[in-house]
Amino acid sequence: MPGSPDLSVLAGDVLDVAPRLLGAHVSHAGVTVRLTEVEAYAGESDPGSHAFRGPTERNAVMFGPAGFLYSYLIYGMHVCANVVTGTPGTASAVLLRAGEVVEGIDVARGRRPGATDRDLARGPARLCRALAIGLDHGGADLTIGPVRLYLAPDRVGPVATGPRVGLRQAAERPWRYWLPGEPTVSVYRPAAPLRRRPRG
DNA sequence: AGGGTGATTAGG
DNA sequence: CTAATCACCCTC
DSSP states (O other): OOOOSOOGGGGSOHHHHHHHTTTOEEEETTEEEEEEEEEEEOGGGOTTSTTTTOOOTTTGGGGSOSSBEEEEEETTTEEEEEEEESSTTOOEEEEEEEEEEEEOHHHHHHHSTTOOGGGTTBSHHHHHHHHTOOGGGTTOBTTTSSSEEEOOSSOOSOOEEEOOSSOSSSTTSOOEEEOTTOTTOOOOOOOOOSSOOOOO
């Protein structure tokens, strides 16, 4: 259910905004997902962020105003989606890591053959697949569409935090946020160490 | 536990 | 141009 279409809260600090996105709804092309897990990326001050080394063609939208979509291709196969936050110049964003399909589940099933309902949007690339979010949607205004974001009108209960998934840089920052107890929260191994440690 | 896949980026 | 890297998912 749509909350407020006013996304001005996204202009705040990304560490405040990220947990507020839990419980928000993302809608596109017949499917709606309720977010259960996100990660904060703090732009040029964050070694884990795509914007750490400054503006490039790919990350340009992150340097713009809040409320736009940053989508990118990872490992030659998968698309991941972020909501741009903060004020122009800050380049911060929130990665949409997982959610529960609350609308259009038959459509989502068709896009994720073989997946269980729990896994339909469990993981950032799976979430994009279930929602049919592609690279073309990068730069889209989330208040106008086609991809729409509806913030949760009220507080959503307890929020858990922990290290972000899959990063080798700044892996210790506890900037992953999720709704504890939700079955749709993604679970993946931490990033592999650069070199194997000597046995011990 | 291991492999697929191709854009993006820095550097010569 | 080359080579390294990569905010992942699937299958074995």
